[in-house]
Amino acid sequence: MSSRTHRVAILVHDGVKLLDVAGPAEVFGEANLLGADYRITLVSTTGADVTSSIGMRIAVDGSAAEEPDPDTFLMPGGDVHPRTPVTRDLAEAAGDLAGRAGRIASVCSGAFVLGATGLLDGKRATTHWKIAGELVARHPKAHVEPDAIYVRDGSTYTSAGVTAGIDLALALVEEDHGPDVSREVARSLVVYLQRAGGQSQFSAPLQGPPPRSPALRSVVDLVTADPGGNYSLAELAGRLNVSTRHLTRLFREELGTTPARYVESIRFDIAKSLLDQGYTATRAASMAGFPSYESLRRVFARELAISPAAYQRRFATARREQAE
Incomplete structure (x- = not known):
C-alpha cells in the first residue's frame, strides 16, 4: 500500500x-x-x-x-x-x-x-x-x-x-x-x-412519461388489465382500430421501440412489482404474462444483469404469497 x-x-x-x-x-x-x-x-x-x-x-x-x-x-x-x-x-x-x-x-x-x-x-x-x-x-x-x-x-x-x-x-x-x-x-x-x-433495479415501475398518443396509452391500459392476453401486432392494431403500419410508426416515432418490446417492458414492470410483493419468480412470470420463468429470466438478465431471484432477495417485502 x-x-x-x-x-x-x-x-x-x-x-x-x-x-x-x-x-x-x-x-x-x-x-x-x-x-x-x-x-x-x-x-x-x-x-x-x-x-x-x-x-x-x-x-x-x-x-x-x-x-x-x-x-x-x-x-x-x-x-x-x-x-x-x-x-x-x-x-x-x-x-x-x-x-x-x-x-x-x-x-x-x-x-x-x-x-x-x-x-x-x-x-x-x-x-x-x-x-x-x-x-x-x-x-x-x-x-x-x-x-x-x-x-x-x-x-x-x-x-x-x-x-x-x-x-x-x-x-x-x-x-x-x-x-x-x-x-x-x-x-x-x-x-x-x-x-x-x-x-x-432500483427504479419504480412505469416511471417514464405516459405516451402522448391515445392509442399508445390504451396499450398500457390493455396490458396492465390483462398481462397474459394476446398482444401481437395484428391483435393490438385490431383492438385499437388502426393499421399495423400506423401502429408500428407510432411506437417508433413516439417511444423509439417496437410494439412487442413495449408490451414486454410493461410485463417486466409488472413482474418486478409482483416480486417486490413476495410472489415466487415462477408465479410472477405467469401473472405478468410471460410464457415461462425462463423467458422472464432472460429479460431480467438483459435489463438488469441479475436474475429474478437475486432481484427479489434485494427488494422483496416481508409479505409472502403462497405459490399456487
Missing part, C-alpha cells in the same frame, strides 16, 4: 445531500484505518459553512480557491440540481478544482455541476436514473449512461444517486490501494463491494 498522502477535496454547497458527502468520506476514512492516508477537506465557494438538504449545517475547511491542488476532487449532488441552474460561482469553483486535480468525481446530481463547466463534453457519464434525461437535455455532448452505478471515462468518474457514491469511492480506493483494501472497507461498512446490475 502506498503511504503517500492523498488529498480529497469535496466541494459542498447549500442544499447538498449529506449522504453524497458522508458516504464517500466514510469509505476513505475506513481505508485510513487499513493504512491509507486520505486527507479529506470540505470546501465551499467562499469558505463559508453551508446547509445540507436536511437542514444540517456543514462546517467547511476553507474556500475552493485556497485549497491546495487535490489528488481527487469530489462534487456531491443535491436536490437543488437540476431544479435550478448551476450558479456561476459554483461552476467556476468546480472548474478550478477540476483543473488542478489528478482525478474528478461526482455523485448523483453533482454531474450537473461538472456538466456546467464543460467537463463532461465528449465523455461517458451517469447520474440518478430520475434525472438522467435532464442531464442529456442540458448537456447533449455528454454520453449519458442512465443505468450505470458509476462510470469512468479517463480521469473523470460519475456515479448514480446517493449510495452509489459509496460504490464509486470503493472503486477509487481499489484503484489506489488494490482490491484487498477495498474489500475490507466494504466488509467493515457492510456494503456490497460491487453491486450486480444497474440502477434500473
